Amino acid sequence: MVVIMLPWSVAPTLAVSAGVGALGVGRRAWSGAFPSPDAARRALAAEAGVAPELVAVDLHPGDPARSWAARSGLPVRAVGRHHALIAAVLAAHGVGPDEQVIGFAFDRGGYGPDGTTWGGEVLVAGYKSFRRFAHLDYVRCAGTAPDRPHRAGLAHLRHAGVRWDLDLLPVRACSNRERRVLAHQLETGYGCATTSSLGQLLDAIASLLGTATAPPDGPEVGESTARGDERRPTSGKDGRGPSTSRSAAGWDGDRSTASEDPSAPVVGRRGWRPGVGQVGDRSAASEDPSAPVVGRGGWRPGVGQVGDRSAASEDPSAPVVGRGGRRPGVGQVGDPSGLAPDASSPTVDRSAIGQTGVQTAGQGAGSATIGRDGGRPTVDRDAVTQAVAGDPYPMMGLDPGSLVRAVVEDVRGGVPAELVAGRVRATVAALVAEQARRCADETGLDVVVLAGDVFDDAALTAAATKALAGFTVLAGRPSLALGQLLCAAAG
Template identity: 50%
Template sequence: MVVALPWEVAPTLAVGARSSALGAGRLAWLGSFAHPDEALAGLAAAAGVAPELAAVDLRPGDPAHLWAARAGLPVRAVARHHALVAATMAAHGLGPDEQVIGFAFDGGGYGPDGATWGGEVLVAGYKGFRRVAHLGYVRCVGTDRPHRIALAHLRHAGLPWDLDLAPVRACSTRERRILAGQLDSGFGCATTTSVGLLLTTIAALHGRVTAPPGAGHDVRGPVAAVPGAIAGLHGLAGGRAAGGEPYPMRGLDPGALVRAVVADVRAGVPAQAIDARVRATLVALVADQARRCARETGLDVVVLAGDVFDDPALTVEAQGNLPDLTVLAGRPPMALGRLLCAAAG
């Protein structure tokens, strides 16, 4: 696939697990490759130019860092959620000096502070970003089992692990004891701000997701959206439950939302009604943060990026709730954003 770029760039190769892109001049060539060597060969042949710079994910130890060094290319690391916002900016033709209010909500990926980000509000352009807000940090033990994610969120919310809750029943007594020890001590844990993992928790609480067979992701790794998070997002997708009232949230602390959802689950509220209220809560959160940032920065363009916004009803409702701002969305390949962030310097 060949796409137009919003400004002229030096030959830059962005490599990633899902897609890679080579930009030169005002065009970029994109494709999916199993290995960076294949991306380099295939895209350089298509573009007729060799890259002068490699753009990679910020995560330390990413194999692409070592590959670029072996290939003799200078390396520029780009934060995942910056790249997500930049890709949407590029897809809508925003220029090299423009800035936006960017929401990057996804299953999670490495953040510059070493935590797993995924609930980010950024003031961003291609050249850089400033993190102005984020979902509250939650201590987790991996992301390979939805019920473990849910138990971590229950602990963060100050709720006991009572057996009337589906994710608690999904754990053996021994597993609960080990998890409790890790979450209390921090041993083997990482922290996350991921909205996708919060949605996984909610889906697990009303029995929608179980552990995916053979899963083995780690919360510290570069997860675009782990299987449990995808399942949680699908629980909200498709516009099946519209018109809910937002749950109360105290700022951006996910604990208040989890406590409210648990109360509804215990009261026998149908999953569809819970989904509608969760969507309404996210819409209200986006609107509140967007308006606050607009007042503080004078910016009037909002970008919705990340797989949480794959839910079309959520995206449409968020756009409709901000009639005074320009709201851009879409899912262009993240490699496009990584390329432009690196090229912008």
């Protein structure tokens, strides 16, 4: 159990989420892993010496912790996963209760207020509330569990209008029967979830590059799972959301979506991240941020790729990032956010809640160059390109289909997976910079939060930070329960 200093004083509030609990009292919070919500409540109350007066849970109606909280006799507040992700980073950096930021919540997915699966979100957020400013276009997916990334690949190929030809690895990774069932599901929407998840998009691209393989027990398992998808429709808005039939007896691992439906994404797994301590691990300590991440569940170059067509990454048609619009906070030095606590304020125990960092983008020798376009600052595309290998792919707004089509073209052209991976990172960094600029033009905000497991990729985080020249960038992976606690306490 760890003790965390909070940025302001809160009433006794308990947050329970996927095997983790946190209890905030005054300016302190106690957090740890527990086998059940009951165990979390007892242990945390004993440690803090105060019983909770409020329980914070995930927004998903089938969350086991939410079912438990309803029986606890305490007032319950449901908090959306992506709001809590951003709030947790704010808390880790000591941001006060009345501040708002531009938040990017990119992960494999979690239940959204509209009944769909979110995960590619741009939010204007503080602790008390959030507004969805933008998101990746929705894609219909079926059975996109982390152990079957080829299904995410097939779903995104269909969304992009790319035929399921056998020269593409995710197509070859499943049997004819599984493909027929998946094609029927994706066509009709039966047993499917609708998602804006960037994490699932990156899983789909990883499957195209060669990291997707058949399940260990063979394609027959895939067929069985696909048939199960077809038999059982899901709940949620128009049948698009995850099922809610999970038992409420305990935590049930880290499936915070609380769903038995194989079409529901697993939330909370550290997907698309470097495997710590594994061979080839390129974590935050990596000296080369442009190198692909290798490791468990990570973004990896495809094995056996041949050919060196590095010239293919020099795409003169790639869009200039951040063209036009006002850039706030250019040329700031130190901590321009004005959010740093004074000497009398408590500091956050970063060793307790995970690695975090406060970065002011645009400082240092390798920072982005700010130019002028019609009297307004713009972001130099070279700043993005220097942080990763290759120029960004041309991407049509927030439509993932345009990125998938460009990746397929490079894969079919024999471009090495390392270069494709670098260009995908550059594209995500460019998207972040463009959306941050648009949001800043509308709101005047100049602090950006990067939250969610997609940013476990240190190279991607470095590229996005470099592209956000002129903004103050906050990042890290503190506990989701910390964010839920503070969102609920803020009302």
